[in-house]
Amino acid sequence: MLRSLADVVLTRDAKQRIRLAHSGLASALMVVAVVLMHVMTWLGVNDGTGLWAWTAVSAIGLVSMFITIRLGWSARLRDPSLTVLQLMYAVGCTAVAYRIAGAGHGTPLLMVALVLMFGTFGLRRAQAWLVGSYTIAAFGIAMYTGAVDRPDIYDPVVQAAYFVSLILFVCGLMAVSGRVAAMRQRLRVQKSELAEALDRISLLATRDELTGLLNRRAMTELLERERQRSQRSAQGWSVAIMDVDHFKQTNDVHGHAAGDEALRKVARVCESLVRDCDAVSRWGGEEFVLLFRDVDAPAALAAADRVRASVAGVALTSGNAAFNITVSIGVTAYRRGDTVAQTLSRADGALYQAKLAGRNRVETSRASALDSA
Ligand SMILES: Nc1nc2c(ncn2[C@@H]2O[C@H](COP(=O)(O)OP(=O)(O)OP(=O)(O)O)[C@@H](O)[C@H]2O)c(=O)[nH]1
Numbered sequence: 001m002l003r004s005l006a007d008v009v010l011t012r013d014a015k016q017r018i019r020l021a022h023s024g025l026a027s028a029l030m031v032v033a034v035v036l037m038h039v040m041t042w043l044g045v046n047d048g049t050g051l052w053a054w055t056a057v058s059a060i061g062l063v064s065m066f067i068t069i070r071l072g073w074s075a076r077l078r079d080p081s082l083t084v085l086q087l088m089y090a091v092g093c094t095a096v097a098y099r100i101a102g103a104g105h106g107t108p109l110l111m112v113a114l115v116l117m118f119g120t121f122g123l124r125r126a127q128a129w130l131v132g133s134y135t136i137a138a139f140g141i142a143m144y145t146g147a148v149d150r151p152d153i154y155d156p157v158v159q160a161a162y163f164v165s166l167i168l169f170v171c172g173l174m175a176v177s178g179r180v181a182a183m184r185q186r187l188r189v190q191k192s193e194l195a196e197a198l199d200r201i202s203l204l205a206t207r208d209e210l211t212g213l214l215n216r217r218a219m220t221e222l223l224e225r226e227r228q229r230s231q232r233s234a235q236g237w238s239v240a241i242m243d244v245d246h247f248k249q250t251n252d253v254h255g256h257a258a259g260d261e262a263l264r265k266v267a268r269v270c271e272s273l274v275r276d277c278d279a280v281s282r283w284g285g286e287e288f289v290l291l292f293r294d295v296d297a298p299a300a301l302a303a304a305d306r307v308r309a310s311v312a313g314v315a316l317t318s319g320n321a322a323f324n325i326t327v328s329i330g331v332t333a334y335r336r337g338d339t340v341a342q343t344l345s346r347a348d349g350a351l352y353q354a355k356l357a358g359r360n361r362v363e364t365s366r367a368s369a370l371d372s373a
Pocket of ligand 1: 210243244245246247248249251255256257258259260263284285286355359
């Protein structure tokens with residue numbers, strides 16, 4: 001009940017709620033000031049001249065601003081929460097209150113301190129100084145006219161002392177709110193640096209540095225998620241382990257840098273041939289693992305053979321020498337009830353068979369095989 005009332009008054013938009021809550025707080029402060037002013041008049045502290053007009057102007061102004069924000073009319077302004085306008089309006093009303101409060105003029109002075117304390121911390125430096133200077137000017141006028149018109153109540157010496165105190169207070173507040181603004185800016189920068197660092201950490205945690213493919217940990221998690229998904233659905237999946245043939249020899253003959261480049265090329269070939277829903281990872285060294293979603297063994301076998309044939313066709317160079325590499329691949333389909341480790345072990349067995357059978361081949365854990373011939 002309370003929540004739905006709050007939704008109606010403050011809306012469900014988080015930013016709008018904050019704006020309206022701040023505006024509501026300003027209005028609440030104003031209500032306190034109005035009550036105090038009326039109580040003082042009732043107790044005979046002043047004669048109440050202009051009190052009702054002041055009450056009406058104060059209330060109408062703040063309520064209008066609340067409604068303007070609530071209806072979204074201020075949404076397109078540079079300051080959609082109307083903070084500066086509300087603050088200046090409240091300060092102006094308090095300065096008038098100071099002038100009509102008579103012997104009770106100490107109360108509006110404290111009220112304006114409260115208004116400034118609540119209001120200026122969220123402002124930019126220039127805005128805060130604008131509000132601060134306006135406060136000094138508005139209260140300066142109220143103090144001066146009070147001292148001239150009613151020196152019996154607004155003792156000129158006391159008014160001068162109040163004025164100096166007000167200037168000191170505003171300057172002190174501006175200094176503090178400037179420091180708070182600088183701290184908030186530092187926090188914003190740190191927050192965005194932290195977000196960047198987190199992105200980088202998560203990239204490092206899931207990607208292989210050399211090829212940019214998923215790393216072993218990320219692929220293991222993916223396979224486990226796929227296993228769990230397939231327990232709940234009828235969809236199967238297959239996995240392939242691919243190993244570069246005689247890669248030690250490639251490194252020895254063409255150098256480690258050429259070997260690295262060859263691994264990167266293999267990665268790009270795999271990525272370009274698998275579907276978006278499939279996944280490719282560097283399992284370690286010159287070994288890659290491919291996940292084929294919603295695919296049975298024969299289809300995975302065909303897909304893996306396309307990869308094998310493409311890798312064999314990639315022209316590599318090292319200095320002036322041109323060379324090729326080949327890969328052997330073991331493929332298996334997931335069998336319901338198996339663990340990921342059991343599935344990978346079957347694919348590894350098939351890879352071993354492909355190596356034994358002469359390399360540059362694809363074997364499955366079942367009898368079928370495709371070779372380069
Ligand atoms: N350039 C390069 N070489 C790597 C990298 N990781 C592993 N290797 C090399 O890959 C080679 C793997 O050699 P082996 O495990 O003996 O296998 P192979 O020579 O490919 O022989 P078969 O797998 O039996 O065909 C080793 O020489 C490793 O140093 C890498 O990131 N970059």
